[in-house]
Amino acid sequence: MSRLIFKLETLNPNLRTTFFKHKIYTNYLANSVYAIKNKNTSHGLFGKVELFPDIRNMETVDEISKHITKLANQKIPIYRGMISLSEYDASRLGYLNQEKWQELLENKLPSIASKLNVKYEDLQYIGAVHLEKGHPHFQFMIWSKGKEKSNYYIKYQLKDKLRLEFTNDVFREDLLPIYQEKDLAKKNILAENQIINKLKQVSQNNDFINSIIKYEKDSQTNKIMRQIFKDEDLKGIIELILDLKQDLQATEGSIKYEYLKKYPNIIKKIDIISDKIIDTSYECKLQIENYINAKQKIVEFRYSNEKKLQYQQQKIKTETEKEVLKLIGNKVLDFERKLLNSNGDYTNSRYINETRTYINGIFDFLCSLSNREENKYKMLQLKYKKQLSKQAKKEKAIEKRNSSSWNWEDEI
Numbered sequence: 452m453s454r455l456i457f458k459l460e461t462l463n464p465n466l467r468t469t470f471f472k473h474k475i476y477t478n479y480l481a482n483s484v485y486a487i488k489n490k491n492t493s494h495g496l497f498g499k500v501e502l503f504p505d506i507r508n509m510e511t512v513d514e515i516s517k518h519i520t521k522l523a524n525q526k527i528p529i530y531r532g533m534i535s536l537s538e539y540d541a542s543r544l545g546y547l548n549q550e551k552w553q554e555l556l557e558n559k560l561p562s563i564a565s566k567l568n569v570k571y572e573d574l575q576y577i578g579a580v581h582l583e584k585g586h587p588h589f590q591f592m593i594w595s596k597g598k599e600k601s602n603y604y605i606k607y608q609l610k611d612k613l614r615l616e617f618t619n620d621v622f623r624e625d626l627l628p629i630y631q632e633k634d635l636a637k638k639n640i641l642a643e644n645q646i647i648n649k650l651k652q653v654s655q656n657n658d659f660i661n662s663i664i665k666y667e668k669d670s671q672t673n674k675i676m677r678q679i680f681k682d683e684d685l686k687g688i689i690e691l692i693l694d695l696k697q698d699l700q701a702t703e704g705s706i707k708y709e710y711l712k713k714y715p716n717i718i719k720k721i722d723i724i725s726d727k728i729i730d731t732s733y734e735c736k737l738q739i740e741n742y743i744n745a746k747q748k749i750v751e752f753r754y755s756n757e758k759k760l761q762y763q764q765q766k767i768k769t770e771t772e773k774e775v776l777k778l779i780g781n782k783v784l785d786f787e788r789k790l791l792n793s794n795g796d797y798t799n800s801r802y803i804n805e806t807r808t809y810i811n812g813i814f815d816f817l818c819s820l821s822n823r824e825e826n827k828y829k830m831l832q833l834k835y836k837k838q839l840s841k842q843a844k845k846e847k848a849i850e851k852r853n854s855s856s857w858n859w860e861d862e863i
Contacts, residue, residue, distance in 0.1 A: 455621055456535040456588075457614035461603045464526040473523045473592075474516055476531065477577070480590055481512040484681070485581040487549055488804045493682070497549060498577035499557070501596060506577065515577060519592070527594055528603035530567070532578075534617055535588035544621060552580050552589040555620060562616055563593065566609045573597035684731055685806045691724045692783070692806070696790055706788050708780045718780075725779040728810055735810070738817035743771045745824035752831050778820075782813050 462469040480486070486495030489507040496515065497507045503515060522529060534555070536546055545551050556578065564571040578591030698717050704710050711717050729736050747764040754760040786809045790797070 454537065454540055455614065455618045456533070456586075457610070457617050458533045459530055459605055459610050459613060461528050461530045461605065464523065464528050464603055470520065470523045473519050473529055477512065477516045477519045477592065480577070480579040480592070481515075483579065483581055485583045486579045487582060488800070488807070489549075490804060491798050491801045493800045493803070495549075495579040495581075496577055497553065497579070498575070498591070500575050500577060519577075522594060529592055529594045530603075530605070532591045532593060533588055535586050536621070538585050538587060540621075541587040546587060546621075547582065549580050552578075555617065556589065556591060558620065559613070559616060563613065564595075566613065567595070567605070568602070569595035570597055680731070680807050680810065682803050685803050685810075688724065688727050688731065688810075689802050689806055691720065691727060692786065692790075693802075695720050695724065695783075696787055699787055699791065706784050706791075708777050708784060711784075721780040721783055722776050724783050725776050728779060728783075728813060732810055732814065735814050735817055738814065738821045739772075739775050741821035742775070742817065742824055743768050745821060745828050746771055748828045749824065749831060752835055775817075778816070779813055782809065782816065785809075 462472060481494035481496040483495070488495045489497065491508055492510060494509075494512050496509075496512050500506065500515070500518070502518060503509065506515065509515070519529065534552070536544070541547055546555075556576070560574050560576075561571045564574050573595045574593065575596050576591050576593040578589055580589050581587065695717070698714075698720065699706060702711065702714060702717065708718070708721065711721070729739065746767050750763050750767060751760065754763060786805070789805075
């Protein structure tokens with residue numbers, strides 16, 4: 452199965468139902484709960500349309516929807532496309548923002564124009580990035596503004612060629628070593644012993660090994676939140692953030708949690724915002740629970756006395772909850788600093804979109820914390836098992852010390 456899913460199709464422009472389907476689809480692209488919203492608007496639509504040079508900053512998509520409807524009335528073929536990646540690949544390769552997907556599509560517009568038999572300069576499109584759990588993807592609508600008639604049917608071979616082109620673009624860095632190896636093999640440049648020597652050099656290169664380990668860790672900690680925050684969910688948090696902003700303007704010194712402890716009322720407000728974020732996001736709450744549980748499991752290796760263990764685990768829970776409030780509080784203050792240093796006016800949509808982004812960032816941060824502690828626990832568990840294994844052998848040796856000989860395999 453391909454690691455990239457690509458679809459391109461169109462509806463018969465002569466059917467009456469096509470008119471309604473295009474209108475509904477345009478609104479779905481822009482306003483889906485999964486869509487990455489534009490900075491200053493409540494929709495996630497962007498693209499390249501001659502009549503609308505600044506789609507990202509349009510307050511609504513009503514005019515665009517009317518334009519699509521007009522095209523449908525004129526029976527102009529409008530192609531619907533989708534490019535989808537796994538969550539792992541999207542995180543690893545940076546396809547979690549609009550700009551990356553837009554660059555990918557626009558680099559391929561000349562090829563799409565050629566395969567659809569239209570002029571490149573006439574090609575228009577709108578689209579939106581939808582960050583759905585498991586398969587983040589880019590959905591778009593594309594058409595020609597030219598007067599020439601084009602066939603709405605797309606041959607499978609053309610679609611497959613485009614899929615391969617997009618795959619090569621997205622996974623260029625992954626595929627480059629393969630192409631290089633294939634080319635070298637064809638030319639018989641590398642002898643077998645040279646390859647072995649290269650592999651030995653790589654296996655002994657600590658920097659290379661460390662970079663691979665870091666890459667694996669980073670790829671495991673990158674996740675996409677399943678929970679979708681509606682605008683009304685965030686309004687209460689925004690009100691608290693704006694209230695805190697007013698108080699911070701009257702403070703002196705660094706805007707960090709530790710330094711602000713001389714302002715108890717401000718610390719209290721920061722903690723209230725942190726609690727509100729945790730209460731709003733059950734996924735953040737789950738990661739905090741995982742973080743605490745991992746820390747509590749680690750302490751099991753230090754205490755055999757049940758009462759002492761329970762006392763320490765409760766102590767860890769209390770201390771970790773305070774630690775998490777401080778960590779989230781500093782993330783909140785990062786946002787506050789950005790607001791204080793911003794020269795431009797913030798629209799309501801921008802507040803909502805950036806608050807949503809910061810909560811996603813807090814989720815990512817909590818994921819990394821819980822994963823780190825879980826890995827610590829697994830390492831200790833492995834180490835403890837090895838120690839038990841050595842101890843078991845010692846005990847067996849003492850038990851059999853008076854025997855003339857015995858077979859370890861028979862005893863296991």
